Amino acid sequence: MSRLADRWTDVSLRAKITGVTVFILFLGLIVAGVGTMALLRPTLINQQTTELEQLRSDPSPALAPNADLGRLTANDVLFANREYYVAILDADGTLIRDNRFVGANEATERALPELPAQPLTLDVVAEHQRSGDFITLRSPSGTEWRAILLEIRDNNVPSGSLLIASSTSYITQTIANYVVIFTAFGIAVILLGAALTRLLVTATMLPLAEVEKTALEISRGDYSKRIMVTSPHTEVGHLGESLNVMLDRLDGSLEDRARTIERMRRFIGDASHELRTPLVSVRGYAELYRMGALQDQEQIAQAMERIEKESIRMTSLVEDLLALARLDERxxxxxxxxxxxxxxxxxxxxxxxxxxxxxxxxxxxxxxxxxxxxxxxxxxxxxxxxxxxxxxxxxxxxxxxxxxxxxxxxxxxxxxxxxxxxxxxxxxxxxxxxxxxxxxxxxxxxxxxxxxxxxxxxxxxxxxxxxxxxxxxxxxxxxxxxxxxxxxxxxxxxxxxxxxxxxxxxxxxxxxxxxxxxxxxxxxxxxxxxxxxxx
Known part of the structure; x- marks a missing residue:
């Protein structure tokens, strides 16, 4: 865990922002896709249910054109709407006619549903109509069909049933198409978001690069450099202005320090010069006395007088320097x-x-x-x-x-x-x-x-x-x-x-x-x- 944290710390800010943006986009698209798909299938099932309910009331749209519901013929079923599977069953549930083979190829035939093993007798049909449920059929390929049963009456006597089934394959295909399209658009959105985020972050970070460049030049001794602030109302602009204020104060402090050092050097030089002059005189008279060059009392007295005056000069100068030092200490x-x-x-x-x-x-x-x-x-x-x-x-x-x-x-x-x-x-x-x-x-x-x-x-x-x-x-x-x-x-x-x-x-x-x-x-x-x- 600590190693992962160390690696994350070493990642640049630009890469972090881009990565986090892409991750948020990915999560948002996943949530949107899953949520949409969870709502899409029930919506399509409801649409199919509505269609079947309408066919239960009026089966004409599923039959051949101009079909007579009171007197159905083989052609009415044989040439029925190919979107549906239509079959006529007798009273015992035996298949009499359906639209399986008219214009159907082998693939279509395998996709059509098979009748259930339990015969769809008139009793089953009556029970189905009372409950209003749908019958589920399956094709050999596993495709699910939803079907309704209607009674066929001959002289007002039940003589058989009409089965109309609608396949759920188009629902599955619609969902599959949605997944493909959503995935393609999602990948495009993620790539575009990553690119735009990268460009935006790079443009936003340009002033930081200027800050880095300016700091490098200042570290090399160019204290006159300042940061160019183009957008003073942004966070980076505030940072640049703050750094410029800091650099101005730092530059002023360095100039004051340089002036103080220069004044101190000049002060020390002048003080040394002022003190050296009387010291040279005192030393000269002392050496003359030591070497015996001062023979009579008058010369000795004159030398002592000069030594005393030079000592007074040094004392006065030292007192002045001490007074200035105390004043400087505030x-x-x-x-x-x-x-x-x-x-x-x-x-x-x-x-x-x-x-x-x-x-x-x-x-x-x-x-x-x-x-x-x-x-x-x-x-x-x-x-x-x-x-x-x-x-x-x-x-x-x-x-x-x-x-x-x-x-x-x-x-x-x-x-x-x-x-x-x-x-x-x-x-x-x-x-x-x-x-x-x-x-x-x-x-x-x-x-x-x-x-x-x-x-x-x-x-x-x-x-x-x-x-x-x-x-x-x-x-x-x-x-x-x-x-x-x-x-x-x-x-x-x-x-x-x-x-x-x-x-x-x-x-x-x-x-x-x-x-x-x-x-x-x-x-x-x-x-x-x-x-x-x-x-």
């Missing part, structure tokens, strides 16, 4: 309402302490806008942007921190370059939440702050690149001028984690304006305005 943020005026005030104080010669001004919003975010990350966000402005503007150039309440701009607004960001959770005040659960809708109320400088500005053609990791407009890779190229990448990651938006604009009169928009927390009753910081 660790939960400690979200709470944060007053932007106060954060801007603190950031300005820190900037003035770092560069006293700088004029750092805070332009507050009287409404005291608040954002929902992680205080440490938002402070780091302001610090990085202010540090970037100080690094890329002339010494003594003023910097403004402008706080305002507003709504998020739609992506791609004119005059800005907004960074793409993935899904982020809508922040909840006073709670701890993960950083990636659902995107913030564009209509979510936003508060913003701008870091405005008056340097050379950011050319429009590179505004969509400056937030990339290790990307710097200064290609000299000098730490003192160009930095490591991670500051703005950290800014972008922090903004993305909060579900916000960062963009670059041109400052009127020259310079760059970095605008950060974060989800607003809404006004609170205990909001205390912070006095404007004067330089």
């Amino acid at each position: 660790r939960p943020l400690e979200l709470a309402p944060l007053p932007l005026n106060r954060l801007a005030h603190d950031a300005a104080l820190d900037a003035r302490a770092q560069a006293p010669e700088r004029e750092v001004t805070v332009v507050e919003d009287p409404s005291g806008p608040e954002v929902v975010g992680d205080e440490h990350k938002v402070r780091q966000l302001m610090t990085n942007l202010i540090g970037n402005a100080m690094r890329h503007t002339p010494a003594g150039s003023p910097i403004e921190i402008v706080v305002s309440a507003g709504t998020a701009q739609p992506e791609g607004a004119p005059g800005s370059s907004e960074t793409p960001h993935g899904p982020a959770e809508t922040p909840r005040p006073g709670g701890t939440s993960g950083a990636t659960t659902r995107p913030v809708p564009p209509e979510t109320p936003m508060a913003r702050f701008d870091i405005v400088d008056h340097g050379e500005g950011v050319p429009e053609q590179i505004r969509d690149k400056i937030f990339g990791r290790f990307w710097r407009a200064d290609t000299s890779r000098n730490r003192e001028t160009g930095g490591s190229g991670l500051g703005l990448a950290i800014v972008k990651s922090i903004v993305d984690a909060h579900g916000g938006r960062v963009s670059v604009h041109e400052t009127p009169g020259g310079g760059a304006t970095f605008r950060v928009e974060l989800p607003a927390a809404g006004p609170t009753d205990d909001t205390v305005p912070v006095p404007r910081l004067r330089p």
Whole structure:
């Protein structure tokens, strides 16, 4: 049984459908044929019975033309209708005359019935007429005849009987012809059904062949191939559309994976380059000291100073890399309402302490806008942007921190370059939440702050690149001028984690304006305005 099931499993779907269709047709034809034949014979017997009953009432159709029932002659029987066997019997049941030999050949003679061994006397005839039954006769060849007996009266006195028999051979022949014809038509129907089923299944399976071909080409590396769906409302069409959707997503995933790998390789290369430079310097000074090339204390102190600076550079770079790694992990943020005026005030104080010669001004919003975010990350966000402005503007150039309440701009607004960001959770005040659960809708109320400088500005053609990791407009890779190229990448990651938006604009009169928009927390009753910081 299991072997038969295994063989059936190995049969193709096309052959299975064709075989099942032929089997169903065969069963249907067998049932129809047997049922028809079971009804056909009784129907024909009933027709013969009706004819004999009519002959019982009026035997003229079975006799010779113009026969007189009251005065039958030998010719009336001798030239009787050849469809029937007609015989005249005397009162004792002895055969007087029949239509056996007139125009009959040997075969016909053998086919005619023989009289029963029991004489058909007048008593038998009378009993037969009262019961209305038929007499069954058989020919030497075995053919069955059904007969009726009628009394013959001479001067109203019974003198004999008239026997009329009808053969059942035509019934048997009709059934045989039916079987032959039905079998021939049945075979034709089965062959035609098998052929049409095969053609239909083959035509229906053509899209599956296309699916197979497409899958083979994709397995060979051609991920751009798609399935041509000609009949989208069929099952195969639904399958093709579903596979196309799956292939689109797979292709997109592969492209994202390739881009991620490429970015990772570039990131590793840039990080290796950034780390190699200070390491080479540290190693060089160490080898000079080991070989005794540094003779006096002044040279040794200078070498130690350079080693210390290069170590500070490596420490800063490693800390930036760790910060980016933690942001990429999407660790939960400690979200709470944060007053932007106060954060801007603190950031300005820190900037003035770092560069006293700088004029750092805070332009507050009287409404005291608040954002929902992680205080440490938002402070780091302001610090990085202010540090970037100080690094890329002339010494003594003023910097403004402008706080305002507003709504998020739609992506791609004119005059800005907004960074793409993935899904982020809508922040909840006073709670701890993960950083990636659902995107913030564009209509979510936003508060913003701008870091405005008056340097050379950011050319429009590179505004969509400056937030990339290790990307710097200064290609000299000098730490003192160009930095490591991670500051703005950290800014972008922090903004993305909060579900916000960062963009670059041109400052009127020259310079760059970095605008950060974060989800607003809404006004609170205990909001205390912070006095404007004067330089």
